[in-house]
Amino acid sequence: MAGQQRVLLGVTGGIAAYKSAELVRALRERGCEVQVVMTRGAREFIGAATLQALSGRPVREDLWDAAAEAAMGHIELARWADCVLIAPATAQCLARLAHGLADDLLSTLCLATDAPVYLAPAMNRLMWAHPATRANCEVLAARGVTLLGPGIGDQACGETGPGRMLEPQALVAAVLKDPAGPLAGRTVMITAGPTREPIDPVRYLTNRSSGKMGFALAAAAREAGARVVLVTGPVALATPPGVERVDVETAAELHEAVHRRVGDCDIFIGAAAVADYRPREYAGEKIKKRDATLTLTLDRSPDVLASVAALASRPFTVGFAAETCEVERHAREKLARKQLDMIVANQVGPGRAFDTEDNELLVLWPEEGCQVFARAPKRELAEALIALIATRSRPEDAAVVP
Numbered sequence: 001m002a003g004q005q006r007v008l009l010g011v012t013g014g015i016a017a018y019k020s021a022e023l024v025r026a027l028r029e030r031g032c033e034v035q036v037v038m039t040r041g042a043r044e045f046i047g048a049a050t051l052q053a054l055s056g057r058p059v060r061e062d063l064w065d066a067a068a069e070a071a072m073g074h075i076e077l078a079r080w081a082d083c084v085l086i087a088p089a090t091a092q093c094l095a096r097l098a099h100g101l102a103d104d105l106l107s108t109l110c111l112a113t114d115a116p117v118y119l120a121p122a123m124n125r126l127m128w129a130h131p132a133t134r135a136n137c138e139v140l141a142a143r144g145v146t147l148l149g150p151g152i153g154d155q156a157c158g159e160t161g162p163g164r165m166l167e168p169q170a171l172v173a174a175v176l177k178d179p180a181g182p183l184a185g186r187t188v189m190i191t192a193g194p195t196r197e198p199i200d201p202v203r204y205l206t207n208r209s210s211g212k213m214g215f216a217l218a219a220a221a222r223e224a225g226a227r228v229v230l231v232t233g234p235v236a237l238a239t240p241p242g243v244e245r246v247d248v249e250t251a252a253e254l255h256e257a258v259h260r261r262v263g264d265c266d267i268f269i270g271a272a273a274v275a276d277y278r279p280r281e282y283a284g285e286k287i288k289k290r291d292a293t294l295t296l297t298l299d300r301s302p303d304v305l306a307s308v309a310a311l312a313s314r315p316f317t318v319g320f321a322a323e324t325c326e327v328e329r330h331a332r333e334k335l336a337r338k339q340l341d342m343i344v345a346n347q348v349g350p351g352r353a354f355d356t357e358d359n360e361l362l363v364l365w366p367e368e369g370c371q372v373f374a375r376a377p378k379r380e381l382a383e384a385l386i387a388l389i390a391t392r393s394r395p396e397d398a399a400v401v402p
């Protein structure tokens with residue numbers, strides 16, 4: 001952990017405040033000093049005694065608390081912090097900060113600090129989507145505040161959509177720069193999701209891919225200490241905290257985005273489901289259904305993975321192989337043909353791999369190297385895979401791995 005040991009944790013009044021206790025504990029486990037500041041609303045959701053016991057410091061709640069101010073004034077507290085993390089950050093909190101209000105302790109501290117400020121929004125999906133909240137987020141981002149999440153999923157109000165606070169471990173990974181881990185100091189580039197090859201303004205060719213595996217790998221690589229660049233096609237997933245995301249649409253754009261940055265990378269993982277062919281002609285106007293059949297001529301797209309593996313000074317290069325049969329034979333053939341350092345194979349078909357939460361993998365590398373990862377949630381598989389990649393990508397360690 002570099003230089004951010006003193007965390008000023010703001011807790012505002014949302015149901016996700018119950019997760020703040022876990023967050024304090026996770027920060028303490030990583031060696032941070034944590035000073036909790038609660039708003040009046042937060043007190044409706046979680047007791048100060050809980051946060052005080054876990055942080056080992058009295059919780060600050062009031063700008064006008066003379067005893068607390070005498071011990072450490074609010075300006076001193078703002079200077080003390082290496083970073084400010086507000087989790088959960090309600091819609092109300094975002095609005096106050098966007099307007100620069102200073103009518104309670106937490107908002108005053110945010111104005112008085114020059115430490116980085118991170119916000120973990122948590123609210124109902126419609127509140128998050130409201131133009132007022134959108135505008136507040138834009139103002140805050142333009143001022144250098146980092147928004148972490150929100151995640152997408154089931155909400156306490158019974159609805160589903162964006163607005164869930166990110167999990168405490170994800171917040172810790174985002175806030176503590178350069179975490180120690182097997183990939184500390186290394187840069188990892190990951191491609192994820194499908195590509196879209198336009199046919200006309202309303203149609204495109206694409207592959208089945210939710211992007212979940214690539215995004216899980218990006219989160220795991222970041223948690224293992226890497227700098228992570230995630231180049232992704234169109235997906236409905238939130239960016240993992242601390243990960244740099246580049247959005248692309250077509251295979252050609254993916255190729256371009258990868259080669260612009262891959263020179264700085266130590267490890268490249270191609271998890272994207274790239275469309276192998278693209279329509280030769282793009283019809284500027286919508287194609288009308290005039291004839292009984294329609295013929296499209298398709299051209300091969302660049303093979304991004306193979307082009308990275310072919311670089312003179314190349315990163316440790318890992319590919320994926322989605323196969324419907326003879327998984328091992330096809331994957332070994334692909335490993336050799338594309339000259340990869342490792343290939344991660346899985347069987348695809350109805351109910352397997354696509355859009356599912358779990359998966360099972362066969363990992364192969366040259367000279368008959370092989371490891372099977374039994375069926376598990378993608379998140380767990382990603383962590384195991386990143387650990388294996390971290391080991392095998394160091395030549396001195398790779399030699400001793402069975």
Ligand code: CTP
Pocket residue numbers: 191251270271272273274275276301302303304305306318319320321322334
């Ligand atoms: N890939 C890529 N660029 C492409 C096609 C594939 O980077 N244009 C990468 C994928 O991200 C994946 C790997 O190549 O890591 C395997 O893709 P796949 O389409 O299964 O392999 P192909 O070589 O196209 O083989 P085949 O079509 O015979 O299955």
